Amino acid sequence: ACGKGSSSSKEDTLVFGRGGDSTSLDPSRVTEGETFKVTVNLFETLLNFGEQDTTIQPGLAKEWNTDDGLTYTFNLEEGVKFHDGTDFNADAVVANFERWANGDADKFPYYNSMFGGFKGDEGHVIESVTADGEYTVIIKLKRPQAPFLKNIAMSMFAIASPTAFEKGDDQFERNPVGTGPFEFVEWKANESITIQKFDGYWQKGLPKLNKVVFRSIPDNSARLNALIAGEIDLADGINPSDAEKIEGDDKLQLIKRPSMNVGYLGLTVTRPPFDKKEVRQALNHAIDKETIINSFFEGQANAAKNPMPPSISGYNDDIEPYEYNPEKAKELLAKAGYPDGFEMELWAMPVPRPYMPDGAKVAEVIQSNLADIGIKAKIVSYEWGTYLDKASKGEADAFMLGWTGDNGDADNFLYVLLDEDNIGSNNYTYFKNTKMHDLFIEAQTEVDEDKRVELYKKAQVIIHDEAPWVPLAHSTPLLAAKKGLTGFLPHPTGSDLLSNVEFK
């Protein structure tokens, strides 16, 4: 397969530079974004998200319906083939679901968290998955799950070729076989992953590219350099500070990824003085989000007032944000019994993330903001693994973190990040509120979208008042590409489908 592209004169190979390598090419086995970036092009899911949002669109299932939110019927595309020649049909879908449901949390972590466990588990949502003829699949649930369709559309629940995965899971994740527009060619660890056009792809005329190479360049500046030098065509993870320059470069174009994230400063409510609501509110008033956004997101972000981005349904836009007002902050501190401030640790993220391109620097601004109201903050940083581990144990006073949505559902932000059920995992602030908890549980099984929105809006009011976070920003992650590149539509989840991309 190698050397195939070198002769053709038309540019049809895309080199996509990104920050890290994938850990696996079996999307169902990992939780990490770099894997999905590749697999979204190799595999397809029953349902798709919209091109640049998280609305539900047909995928391998061209139609679907449900009456009660418990039984879903999917009608599949016909004539679809896996890369290895296996036919795609209802049996294949069932085989995939069987595979997941018979696994364990270690093997299929996402399945576990999205569908509440595995076969036989108490919390397992899926009752059964059955084929009804060649091209119809029926999924029965034990109880309604509001974001069920969104879950089905997530890239980890991609339908893989049963012939391939039956050879063994470990073998499969190195030699992925799906129905996607591209098929797998080669993986050079930490260097590059090459995929090429799947000639038997069912959607005619796609993909437009012949070959895609995903190249890992860990350092943001180095990646941009490689783009400028023409070694790569598309670069992920562009520093906001470079945006201006890229826009000024007539050989390059800046591409903005729709934002579906939030970056925040978490306040561990179990650690004094953050057990006092006033203190938390004071911090909300003290931090100058505008400067942070101007300086370190270079304007490529919106100030956040809620723990979820506005693009997601359920966002409460009526909430009045805490204004930047050091005086008010001081008052609140005084009220809480800290007229002279106090000393605290401020944990700064050691790694750049889409929601926080430069945690350490933002921390420095926050530090100086806090100094203005008399709080002495010491910036502390651990390397990432330790950081998460320690923060999840509630060892931080205040820590910076963020979240990118997986499926565009409010539940995926609010419940995951702030509910008491998730203390010890993703609720790092240890915030607990019974009223809010009840709202969340209700929303999870509510199938009526309007009612759900109401529930989440109520929850946001509580969160705003209790202020376990200082929501900072919803950033617009930046990408940059060579001028002639078209058809690239970055997806808010970070998994970009490349079938429409071509060079002009």
Added chain:
Amino acid sequence: MNNRNRVLTVNDLQTTFFTDSGEIPAVDHIDFHLHDGEILGIVGESGCGKSVTSLSIMGLIPSPPGKIVGGEILYDSLNLTRLSEKEMRKIRGNEIAMIFQEPMTSLNPLFTIGNQMIEAILIHEKGWSKKKAEERAIEILKLVGLPRADGLMKEYPHQLSGGMRQRVMIAMALVCNPKILIADEPTTALDVTIQAQILKLMKELNVRLGTAILLITHDLGVVAETCERVIVMYAGQIIEEAPTKLIFENPQHPYTKGLIQSVPDMRFKKDRLHSIPGNVPKPGSIKSGCRFAARCEFAFDRCLHENPELYSTADVHQTRCFLYDEERVTVDEHKAIIES
């Protein structure tokens, strides 16, 4: 003796080291000559400039800091100080060869004896085949009395004893039949029994091959046994020159006298050794007057201010001491008297 050819003549040679701590005139205006086929000895205490003299002749003064700043060295009629490095290379090893004090370190430890011998031959015998050079090397190793010459060719220096190494050094110096062999303290590092072997060999070779030898040593015994003529050096200067017999029978310079007397003689027991007080000065440390004045029991005023020349006291005997300037003094006095 005088009718013999001079193969080497050193005229007014001056070699100075320009160091951080000042100029060191290690060899300070020396004149001497070497006859065809003779063995000339140079004696003197450590640091008096013996090695620098010999290295000057070879053009091997480490430079910087050393430099020949004056005088000439005539090989036949060729002035060696004027030659380019390339021309000098043709002389070295071919016309004038040299062996050094330390047989232990003078051979390159990482090459076989054969390799080093053959190299010495091929440098000067351009057209020779390796085979021919090898044969020559073996021949010459046998000449210096080394047993199993064939085997030695493949051995490394460290496998040889000190005496054998010095023989190899001599052999290597002789491969191109040089006219002159300079031997800088060739036996100092050896035991007496081995020293005797080497000195005997050198005398034999001198007779058989007619090579003139400049033998540098600090051992008066070696001089007495080996050399025809002796030069005594002190602090960079020649202070006395004479045939060996004369030096020992009638040493003239107070230093030479003291030196001869201060050596304990194995043949009989002296009650007490003569000792010359003070230390051997470094060249250049005494700026004015006779270099030996400070240690000399006969020193008088003039010695402290003026450096004596070499005065010929007999046809073949020269001494750098005012005590032997009487003639001149008288001549000068005569002149003075006549003029007045």
Added chain:
Amino acid sequence: MSTKPLLKVENLKKYFPLKKGLFGRTVGFVKAVDDLSFHVNEGETLGIVGESGCGKSTTGRLLMRLLEPTEGVVEFDGKELTSLTQEEMRITRRDIQMVFQDPYASLNPRHTIGKILEEPLIVHGVLDQIERKKKVKEFLEVVGLNEYHAKRYPHQFSGGQRQRIGIARALMTNPKLIIADEPVSALDVSIQAQVLNLMQDLQKDFNLTYIFIAHDLGVVRHISDRVAVMYLGKIVEIAESEQLYERPLHPYTRALLSAVPVPDPDFQKEQIIIEGDIPSPADPPTGCTFHTRCPFKMDSCTKVTPQLNEQSLGHSVACHLYDSKVDNDIKQMEGSL
């Protein structure tokens, strides 16, 4: 000169193990000193000569127990040194001192001369500070140096001066015996004479006993009352120095004496040039160790190790030529020499 032995050495041996391999297996021995017996009388000088590597320095160090002997007894002043504890030995070293060959290497380059000289006194806890300083000054003058030299460092002295310092250090504790290991061989001839004279003067003034190690036969003759000749770790001949130089018995001694160049062009001497090199002490020849080079080698020499036998009063030699059995042969040999 009294004839009371101050030092008595019996069957002294030092074998250095030759180690090899990962676990340091001993695969052989360097017989550096092999069965020495001799004595030194009070007030006399015993010279030890021999070619390099024959074990002279090792002998010197064994006497002071700077090396532990493999075997043998050293008796000093009635005390058996070889059985003392380390601490007792340390204290006894007051009475036996050493002068080294390389005067520069044996002086700590970072200490002043004053400190170097004072150190033996401090170590042995004699005298208080003021007296120590006084004694340093006194001994500096004894060896021909000056008081102000005490503040200087070794590198500021010439070789001869350094050796004087080495001698002064040895004298500081008023020792009875001084072992001088080639104290003049690093010095120039004219300086050598100064140091030899100094040593002789001091011997008289302080009633010292010397063991004088050297390879220069002239120097040894000059300074010694008795001389021992060593070859490959063994004494081959020992005698009053007159005796030894005038009537050497051992073929090695003779060869050695004949090899020394004499500073007299008129002197005609018998030339015995022995061939070959000294064998390695790690692999000494069997029987008489000299037989490989000996012009008078006999069959028995390769097999039987000759013992030191007294031939005349105080003159012992280890050579089969002088065995009574072969008495007749000797006479013949003597004739041919």
Added chain:
Amino acid sequence: MSGKTPKLDGIIEDEKEKTNGPWREAWRSFRKSKSAVAGMIIIIFFILLALFGPLIAKEGINEQFAPDRFQPPSSEYWLGTDDFGRDILSRIIHGSRISLSVGFLSVIASVIVGSFLGIVAGYYGRWTDTIISRVFDIMLAFPSILLAIAIVSVLGPGLENALIAIAIINVPNFGRLIRSKVLSIKEDEYIMAAKAIGMKDARILYSHILPNSMAPVIVQGTLAVATAILEAAALGFLGLGAQAPQPEWGKMLADSKAYLQSAPWTMIFPGLSIMLTVLGFNLMGDGLRDALDPKMKS
């Protein structure tokens, strides 16, 4: 004849020169080397900067002034400003404190620990030697930067921990040096002489062996300061060393590498500072080696 009284000998031509100890002697030859003096001047410059610079540099190191972000060098900001609008010159000046103290402190710590272990191993030998040497072997078989990273990972990132890590990785270097020095000095003749006068082992150790092993330690120490500064900068660069907002040079480099093209001064100057300081120590170390190592003396 004058040989009669030895007292006369030797004192002729002895001018009363000043006493020159080995240290003074070393200083003299050190002073002669231009490069060594240049190195010393650089170091003194940075030390002065570290001591008094903060008084001169009026701009606060951490005062952020957003409107002045990325000012190129000008008369107001000699070396320009960084992404927070902070004066780079002030930060470099304050950074010299960090770099120098990390350099010195870590080396002092490793010298102390290394010397102790080295002496124990070299002087007492046998199984202590075996154990200590083996541990050194093990440590030296790690690439040092990896070892430092691992140690910092254990201790957590931060300047103090970086310092500790650097100190630890340097211990075997000093330990070995001292050990070999002790072993070789043990064989020197003046040690034999000291034993011959009946000196005790302990005294030999501290009065002879230790002072004579100081010179190479000083040389090695100076050079090690250079590497320590580099290592600290490397750790800072990887984000494992100094933490924001400390103006550590390596960290400054890492923070500004994104602006290499748009604001090159943000990374050129910290890099230059590292290089110059390290160069200073290397130059001085070389000079010291020439001055203190008697082997090199002609």
Added chain:
Amino acid sequence: MLSYIGRRIMQLVPVLLGMVFIVFMMIRAIPGNPAQLILGQQATAEAIATMNAKLGLDQPWYTQFFKYLGGILQGDLGESMRTRLPVADEIWPHLAATIELAFFAIIIAIIIGINAGIISAWFQNSWFDYIAMILALVGVSMPIFWLGLLGQWVFAIEFSWLPTTGREQVRDPVHAITNLYIIDTMIQGRFDQLWQVMRHLILPGVALATIPMAIIARMTRSSMLEVMRSDYIRTARAKGQKMFWVVYKHAFKNAVIPVLTVIGLQMGMLLGGAILTETIFAWPGIGRYIYDAINFRDYPVIQSSILVIAFIFVMINLVVDLLYGLIDSRIKYD
């Protein structure tokens, strides 16, 4: 000779065992739980517990240690926790990348460093000597991450003479056989690719070569100066030998041993110490691999790759020691 090698390798065993032990204990002291990192932010506590059990992390450390040791003795380096691949399989491509880079760097360093050192010593105190030695000093003082960035900026971005990052032209990837691309492209006769691979090596190679080059130059010079003073050099010159041969044959062979030692040490350093260069130039090497593994608490990967590096390091030293013997017949191995 063979028995010497055998013995040396035997001596390695305790060192390597010690290393395994130290690494093992040390990385377990790093706070943070691999399971958490593998499962990500979403993981539930029970998932983490299952994962721990699966990875054997719930067992006491000594059980884990001896299990690991047992594995190593059977040639099993364990399995990466993150990618679930055998470490042995994963290590090689990374190691090969670093080996290629390190070799390239060390060869540049040797060629330039040794010659600069020799010429400096030969013409001591000449302008060449001064300039070379100043450059060498600057070289050892260079923060290479800085130099690498500057090099990238100037040569790759401003002038576009050289590629900025990576090992190969991604558009035309090398088909990996041995993973040493220089060899792979040659086997396949793809000289166009070889050229590209070489171009990619230049910037990181030179950045990496700087320090060893400087060290080698300095070491060569001082070692040569010492040798040039020796008697046998004088002997060689007294024979009438040309200075060039005196220097390059007689002197250099004698001066080379300390230089070899330095080269060996530096090569070891380059193998593991290339992290910074590898980061800047996105070089998929072993340093980066270990660094990532540390971040992910991928215990088997850290343990095994450090072990492999240390093993190579010690083997390089062994080779260097054996080279001594080839050069100097006085050195005996028994």
